[in-house]
Amino acid sequence: MYYSQITKNPNLRDTSWGFIFVLMSATKQKIGRKRNMLLRYKDIQQEFNKYDCRIIPITVIHREYIFPKFHISRDTLYRALNTPVEEELQKISGPNLFE
Numbered sequence: 001m002y003y004s005q006i007t008k009n010p011n012l013r014d015t016s017w018g019f020i021f022v023l024m025s026a027t028k029q030k031i032g033r034k035r036n037m038l039l040r041y042k043d044i045q046q047e048f049n050k051y052d053c054r055i056i057p058i059t060v061i062h063r064e065y066i067f068p069k070f071h072i073s074r075d076t077l078y079r080a081l082n083t084p085v086e087e088e089l090q091k092i093s094g095p096n097l098f099e
Contacts, residue, residue, distance in 0.1 A: 031092055034088075034092060035089065035092055038083070038085050038088050038089050038092070039089075040070075040080075041079075041080040041083050041085050042085045043070075044066065044070055044072070044077065044080040044081075045080060045081060045085065047065065047066060047069060047070070048061060048065075048066060048077070048081060050065075051065060058074075058077075059074065062074050062077050
């Protein structure tokens, strides 16, 4: 149930904000999915960095090396290359108690 459905239904308008917060909060499954995506992006970035993009065009790197291994589109490659993976992983993992 989305927030717009709650506000349109008069019976649900009086619900507490805690209920809405539960609907909007990240579940363990969403966190795990995002973590797996970021780790995959990290692998893509490492594979891309093996090749010199100053000499080889990005489209050729994608066609010859990235696509056969990861089966992603060129748009997804650009998205993976522009994602700050380490920062996002730290946001997901939260504060480290052992530092």
